[in-house]
Amino acid sequence: MTVALMWEARAIEGRGEELLGWAREQGLPREPLRRETFRAAQDRVLVVTWWDAGPHEPLPELPEPPHGLVSRAVHRWRFESLGTE
Template sequence: MTIALMWEARAAEGRAEELLAWVSGQRLAEPPLRRETFRAPEDRVLVITWWDADYDAVLPELPEPDGELVTRAVHRWRFESVAGG
């Protein structure tokens, strides 16, 4: 089964590039099958990692950045791949 973990944070004003650099430098305890990093308006940064694992498997996740770097707690979601999608 393929699981996608999504990690999304909103940078403090003027710190989007710093947040992007911070998240790009974060290494996970195990490498995922795939990892992509995105940016969006309002200084948001999104990271999606793909894993070959059961839905409820314990997987390495990106940490919370320093509180001064972001405007709120990180949002996290977990999805499983659906056939035919």
């Protein structure tokens, strides 16, 4: 089964590039099947990782960004892939 973990954070206004750079530098203790990074309006950064894992299996996630870099708590979601259509 494939599980996707989504990590989304919103930087303090004007610090989006810094948050993006920080997110890209974060390693994980093991390699996912795939990792993709996105940016959006309002200095938001999204990182999606795909894993070959069970729905409740513990998986490595990106940590919280440094204090003072984000404007709110990080949002995290876990999805089970249903395949492509």
